[in-house]
Amino acid sequence: MSVLEIIIALPLLAALAVWLGAPARAASLGATFVNLALVLYATVQYAAKPAGLAFTNARVVLENPAISFAVGADGVSLILVLLTSLVMLAAVWQIEDRPNIFYISSLLIGGGAMGAFLTTDVFFIYAFHELALIPTFLMIALHGRADAAQRKAVAWKATIYLGAGSLVLLAGLAWLVLEFSGGSKLTFDLEALRNQAQLTPLPAAKQAQIFFVLLLGFGTLVSLFPFHSWAAPAYATAPTPVAMLHSGVLKKFGLYGLIRIALPLLPQGAQVEWVQNALLLMLLGNILVMGLVTIHANRLDDTLANSSVMHMGYIFLGLAAGTEIALKGAVLLMFAHGVSIALLFGLCGRMRNQLGTLEYNKLGGLATHAPAFTVLFAFGAFASIGLPGLANFAGEVMVFAGSFTEFKAGELSNLHWTVILALWGVVMSAVYMLRAYRNIFHGSANTGLFMTDPVFSQRLPFILLAATLLITGCCPWLLLNLMKSAL
Amino acid sequence: MHASIILLLPFFSALLILLGHRQLKGASVLISVGSSIISFIACLFFLAADDDNRLLLPFIEVGTFNAGIDALIDKQSRGMMFIVSFVGMLVHIFSLGYMKDDEAKPRFFGSLSLFMFSMTGIVLAGNLFMMFIFWELVGLSSYLLIGHWYQKASAAEACKKAFLTNRIGDFGFMIGILLLFGANGGNVNLIDLETAFTSGPLRPDAPGYSAGFTTAAALCIFLGAVGKSAQFPLHVWLPDAMEGPTPVSALIHAATMVAAGVYMLVRVSFLVTASPLAAEIIAGIGCGTALLAALMATQQNDIKRVLAYSTLSQLGYMVMAVGAVAMAAQHGHQGAHAADPGHPAMFHLYTHAFFKAMLFLGSGAVIYACHHEQDIWKMGGLRKHMPVTFWTFAIGTAALMGVPFLSGFWSKEAVLGAAYDSGCKVLFLAGAATAALTAFYMTRLLIVAFFGKPRTDSAHHATEAPMVMILPLAILSIFSVLSGYDVLAAPLQAMKPPHVEGHQTVLFASLAALVLGVGAAIYLYRGKDKDPVSIKLFANKFYFDEIYTVIVRVCQDRLAWIVTALERVFVDGIVARLPAAIIARLGAATRMLQGGHLQGYTFLLGGGVIAVIYLVVFVLPRLGH
Amino acid sequence: MSVFTIEAGLALLGLVLLLVEAFKPDISRRTLGLTAIAGTASALVLLPFCGAPLPSFMQPWHLLDTLALFYKGFAIVITLLVLWLTLECAPYLTRFTVDGKLAEMFSLPLIVCSGMMWMASARDLVTVFVALELITVSFYVLVAFARKSAFSLEAGVKYLILGALSTGILVYGIAWIYGATGTMSFEGIGKALANPATSKSTALFGTALILCGLGFKVAAAPFHMWVPDVYQGAPTPVTAFLSVGSKAAGFVVLTRALEAFLASGSIISSEVQAFLLVIGSLTVLLGSLPAMFQTSVKRLLAYSSISHAGYLLLALACRETARFELSSGGIVAFYLATYLPMTVLGFLGLGLIRANGLGEDIKDFNGLAKRNPTLAFFMTISFASLAGLPLTAGFIGKLFVFLGLADHGYWGALSCAVIAAAAGFYYYFKTILAMYTTEGVETTALTLSTASKAVAGVLVLI
Amino acid sequence: MITLGHYLVVSGMLFALGLAGVIARRNIIIVYMCLEMMLSAANLALVGFSRYHLVNGLPDYTAQSLVFFTITVAAAEVAVGLAIIVALFRTKQSVDVESVTKLQG
């Protein structure tokens, strides 16, 4: 019995309990609190001796093909689990007088993400993610913020995209399993596969093919350009907790999968020329195209949703660079982006509930009446445009630096040009974020739309996230130490 | 030790104030001012500290990449540190009076402390990443301070503009840092970089040296300075930044932050020196900015804007000096104007900091006295109403014009000297012209605002500002007189360049320019109630804002619109809608099979059998295995 | 004690029930049903203890290997469930039967069950034919059983004509195979096919016909077109029985026949294999694509069962596996084993909703989550599993199929399967979504007998 | 010279004839007759094969017993089938295949 198993089980059990009629808010909050505590405990434990997989434990499910419910955590997964438990706590906390299904789905999504991040068996990694997708879809379709027809359409779009993506992913994983199962038995155990991959590495060309399939599969889940068009409407429509959890946490699964499965098993796959160029093109699409799209958005939720698509580009950049610095930067960025976007979506949800609209030309001067709210929002906004001192900066700068480690004075490779263009994306994100900030909070207070600060207890979840941003922004090494031996 | 106090004290006060100002209302002001005073005292000790470069805080250490918060303590940082903390303290004190009845005082002082923190960071920065971090943070604090009165649309726009313009600069800065980072094997520590460029792998005669790279790196870094120090073409934000409270303008947009660009350039002057092309471009842009800004200044009517443009042109001066010195160095005039011990740009920065801060504070006092009236044509005759302000203001003006034996005189001469040595006459002449223009518009300002008779009753009832505001003015005026002399310069490590002889031309030029400018101004403006000359081009700042608006609208909004449309149509259409449609068609088609007619089914069944037999018996065997 | 006892016993029980009902008309249907259930249950309990070797005279046509045992157990389980489902649905079934009598609904399944068990261990075509016909004829009766409902009757007619047609094809095929190989036992056929002297075209002709005949039974395209209509028309328990029981029966025969056709060195193996691939791919597509536009859940399930048959065929196609020990027989068995609970669960929900006086359209599922969370929960699980969502049994089955195909490099078939699966996500989720949409027409709480709760719970656990 | 081939062709034609009838006719009873024809065609093929597949000099009677079963089964099928048809006629007053087209799509 490993602590990780409790961490995974807790939210799911809580969800079940709520379904069976336990007091929703109490149960959920309790579960998430304990969960966060456990995660922190595990993190501290691990930080003491950050090496390899910890808290491992495996229960055999099937003999042949060998599938076992194996858990284990290293720095990367711990960071993501920390993210999950933080966001889940905040998401559950900020729910106000909503039906139980809000709590249930939040817990399910959170628990699914936990499972995906903590299991070390390809089968379960995949399975848990899918498990988390269902409530997302249901919630968008049932409690989304649009008229029934529209939100159903949005939900369908998301589901079809994600479903298709998952199937491509499944194909890719199946291919991996078939290639790397040593002996005459299929095995899904990541460690076994990795060992086999090290024993008998594939020719680079083949690695490239498999990697590309995985990239498409995972990429669709992360809204990699041009498979992104599900994301923005989905987030804009999704109920607040779902938007927070999916954009903040669940979306990171694809990247996690690439880092955890694709890169170790196919070390040369990402570096093969055509794959890398394709990836660079796609992520530029994310950054530049989506950047412009975001600039064009004129509602807060659109801006946020598109921006969260855009920022994936930087994480992919980290993967494309593939150096240790860049990868760790990418992980850091995943964490940072998760927290910041969750914070922003949470606040955005509050605004929508109180004001009923998010259109820039209808808003203005909110800072006058809701200063605390403004400060919290500023934390999120400035974090997401990569202001130093807030979490995202460290990640971004590491990604950039990591892409420049093998740079010879004089010649710039495609990667370097991509980085330079990506840097322009930073400017663009400043453009739209400040525009949003100025239109909503600055200017003369619009008397028609009036909003006050949330009560303190409702401020706490956001404060939690903001504090996380600040702390990890000032001391990124706290997280980096966890990854000493990883990657 | 001192370094960390100076750095962290304002940080914590800022944090405390910004997060908890609801709880500690008035106290926040005291905290901020107190911290500024303490750090000034600490800074005095700091002046005596000896050179070193030690890590204060860890930030990122991964593999070859470690960007810590480290302090590079040397002559330059010490001197700059003094300016920052000294002017900063005075501005804090001044603000006590100026912001007395502002309901958002805590926010103001909190941001001020935040600025002190970030500026300190820039000054102490020992590596480029750290410098970038604080580079951005000063951007933030200036954003907050410019937008202090965010209810005013103009202020809201101004702070946005400032931040974005700076972002563009930072874009270049970051690229430059990355280039250096990559080229120097992940080490961007200033000292190591210097060694790398002078004697290390990046020196001109090293194998695999690429001039293009050096120039590119230099220019990218310079772009950062362009943004921060508001050089052409990114200068547009500074005048608008005057929307912020006047003390802010004095501290940030005159004395310190905008000077950070110059400071940074001096820090990396080895890089500039390494690339002739870069040096020329920098010098060119510098003097261009100086000239243009001076021209614009001559037609401004808002007292703060006049000062703002003057700041622009002075910054141009400094940048030009950086370039010029580098060019001179390339021509072999080593020693004379080398970056160490004294750099003309730094020296001018130093003197300029005092008198320009004083001028701004003076204007602040004036505005305060005139109930936030900023149009100089609505003032007049203030000399009698507020004598102290007048005299300090006059001293400042004189210093700025470079009246002999005032601090400005020495520094300006040093800069012109550098321009002269650079071997490029254009620089020198432009510099001289700028000096003349400076004299002209400052005199104009002085005459219009302080002489003659009051033109409005707000000017009529103007009274002397309170003590807290007078005091800093007085102190600053002293400095702007003396800071040119070794008396102050030496202990304060102003990096005063040795006053080299043999620059008669320079001396005469500056004097001539002075006389010319002042004469013209007096002749034109004496006792006038409205502007006798009006040159639309200058008044409208060469229509830069208009041009930029167009560019932004075309290159950003239109483009965004188009791209969005394309994204919706193509990406979404091809990736999502098309396959969906195909599948739907197929589904409908297959559904047709289920007509519900028994005959149809039997036919299908029979046909199926035929087909299967055909396939299995006649086709597959042919295909072989 | 030998398996035969159980098989005969079940059939006998069926007859006894009939007699009882005939001579004691006032006996309550509940007693009848419970007796039948009890009998089946006891059979299930006894099954593991039937290791005893068969009497020698049965050896030639009665094979008793693990596969046979598995399918026997399978048959008993599904019969049990169907009987119980009948009991659950009795209230509205009786509305369509003559005099509200249901006795045959309890006895015929027992006979069918024994038929299936015989089929499971058939080792020659004669036995297959006889057992198959026993099942088919009983199903003619069962499908048309609720004959006062026009649908049931129409379904009966369609099933009758098409079924008889397929029987004809099957017999003709048997004739040709016999002609080509001169024997009817599977081993004999296998041997004969391994012998190059055998006339290939004749053998292929017979094989093709037989495969068509069996393809009809397992609802393989293009012989699937009866499935939606019949499934929709038939009484729900019968539909469940058809979609699981008769399909399973078809597949066990198919497995046996293929063992013969694809015996090592068989001259026609490659053709048969290719044929299976083609048919399988066709089936998954023709099953899932039309399903996307169905409004009746029952019909939807029918289509889904077609596509599942497709997956099973594909599984059969990956015969001797390239590298990994995934025997296609094993995969098929596993797939069916997982397919049983989820399908029955689906039909259970359907039946219960029907029993509560609602229709079988998707919109009748609206707000089910409100009206009866438990049932909604079970249904969700079942549909998710049918869709092959991870962590559900259905996923593993599909995964195996995919793995097998990928392992052999049958990329075309694999892509078809993937497309079908994607479509599957769509229409299953459509139903799930309906269950949770709050704009339910009326929110009358559905009643759900504890027994059914229990059984459903068990099914979910599996 | 009559060979097995002749018989097979005849049975095949009969089979095809039946199939054609099943497809073409609308009267269910006649459709059913055609089905019976197909079964008999199969029987003919079986008997033919059994005659020419001698086991130690005698026809192979396993095949013939299958024929026997087929006939019996056919009889049973006819019984049930006709019962269903009668039921149909009772409700629909018609035995036209076009009278059962409710279930579709």
Place this chain on the structure above:
Amino acid sequence: MPPLLFYLLALITLGFGFMVVTGRNPVSCALSLAACFVGLAALFLSLDAYFIGVIQILVYAGAVMVLFLFIIMLLDIKAEEGRKLSFAPIISGVLVAVLLVMQIITVVSSSAIANKSSTNTPLALTESAGKIGRAAALPTITNDLKEGTLPDAKLIGFTLFDQYGFHLQVVGLLLLVGTIGVVVLSKRERSSAP
């Protein structure tokens, strides 16, 4: 057997079969089906399958046909005179049939066993008398064989009860099910429900 006879029988079978398919009046269809089956039975006889031939006549031409006729009469189904026939099914039916026949002919012509005939594979009755295995238990069979007559019925009977005893049971069960079915499906509702 003389080819002529064979062709005659074939003609009878197929001809009446054709009439079944084309006939407008159900009764005539049923009758021609009966005739077709008689022809078929004759073909069986020509294949030395006397027993099968006989039961073909008894069961089919007798029982089944009577059943058909009975039902037709019972429901007194009108002839399809008035109704104009729809061509699509007919054409498709013909098409399928033609194709099938073509395929069968190709297969038959291509397979070796097809040209077995009573000359190249004659029945060897007397020789086989010795080696009929368990059937020898019945002396009559052996005797008949020794006399050179084919004890067709006896041999079938023996096979049925020796090898296929179980299947007989199953078929019996099947018939029973059929009966049940008929009862279930065609019993009238008791009008006076108590």
